[in-house]
Amino acid sequence: MNAIVQNALPPEMLETTGLPGMAPAAKHDWLRVDEAYAAQLQRRLALLETQRADVLWMDPAALKAAREVLDQTLALLPDMGFQVRAGRVVCPDGRTVTPDHDAPLLTLGQLVQEDICLLHKQGDEHVLVGAVLCFPASWRLAEKAGKPLIGIHEPVAEYDADLARRVQRLFDGVRAGRPLWRFNRLWYDDAELHQPRSSTAPRRIRPDQTAAPYIRSERQCVVRMPVSDVVVFSIHTYVVRT
Numbered sequence: 001m002n003a004i005v006q007n008a009l010p011p012e013m014l015e016t017t018g019l020p021g022m023a024p025a026a027k028h029d030w031l032r033v034d035e036a037y038a039a040q041l042q043r044r045l046a047l048l049e050t051q052r053a054d055v056l057w058m059d060p061a062a063l064k065a066a067r068e069v070l071d072q073t074l075a076l077l078p079d080m081g082f083q084v085r086a087g088r089v090v091c092p093d094g095r096t097v098t099p100d101h102d103a104p105l106l107t108l109g110q111l112v113q114e115d116i117c118l119l120h121k122q123g124d125e126h127v128l129v130g131a132v133l134c135f136p137a138s139w140r141l142a143e144k145a146g147k148p149l150i151g152i153h154e155p156v157a158e159y160d161a162d163l164a165r166r167v168q169r170l171f172d173g174v175r176a177g178r179p180l181w182r183f184n185r186l187w188y189d190d191a192e193l194h195q196p197r198s199s200t201a202p203r204r205i206r207p208d209q210t211a212a213p214y215i216r217s218e219r220q221c222v223v224r225m226p227v228s229d230v231v232v233f234s235i236h237t238y239v240v241r242t
Contacts, residue, residue, distance in 0.1 A: 004193060005240060006036050009215070009217055022181065022222065023181060024178065028076050029181075030114075030221035030232070031113075032219070036238075037091075037092050038093040043194065044113075048106065048110070054196065055132065055133055056106060056109065057145045058129070062129040063102075066104040068228050069225060069232055072225065073108060074089070115131070115133045116132050117133065118130040118233075120230045121171075125168060126171045136195060137184075139196065140198055149168060171231050179222060182220050186215070187215060189214070190213075191214050212242065214240065214242060215239070221234045
């Protein structure tokens with residue numbers, strides 16, 4: 001477990017104590033590898049083995065889009081310390097993964113630190129059509145699968161109709177090759193990455209959150225795929241001691 005705790009948050013996530021809005025990211029900077037890669041992937045692989053139904057879901061209609069996300073990811077991996085050759089990927093922790101285009105989200109879960117959520121425009125809203133979500137921060141994939149953005153954020157009190165419209169405009173406006181990013185900051189009593197909670201049983205928050213021993217921060221990126229037009233919401237989770 002100690003290896004999962006990172007030394008520090010990235011500098012750009014220390015610039016403010018508030019929660020910033022979305023900002024432009026470099027074209028390929030929606031995936032990262034850090035010092036917790038090996039430990040995080042070990043935890044991901046265990047969850048995919050023992051709790052797959054809880055952490056992996058995809059609408060069959062999203063298969064083509066998920067394959068595009070996998071192909072886009074494979075193109076980025078060589079610059080991130082991976083070796084990609086002869087249909088196999090050697091990961092930074094020494095594992096070898098054979099990409100499976102019939103199970104693209106499972107393959108992504110075996111390769112990258114990020115949780116990957118796929119959202120596709122259906123009618124007036126983007127809908128969650130697939131995800132590999134091993135490290136939820138107090139929500140459950142089963143309760144959000146197939147729901148639009150406003151349904152995904154229930155019962156968040158701050159996510160009112162005005163905020164829902166602004167978030168939908170953001171998802172409508174993000175362009176391929178021009179990802180956006182933001183981060184949040186949460187306080188937890190332990191370093192466990194897999195923190196699912198039902199919306200009917202929300203997490204209890206300390207009156208003085210900063211007294212908790214761990215800060216959990218998510219670097220969240222919004223990325224549009226150029227062919228399928230699906231929007232990827234990637235989540236890189238950092239856990240550091242306070």
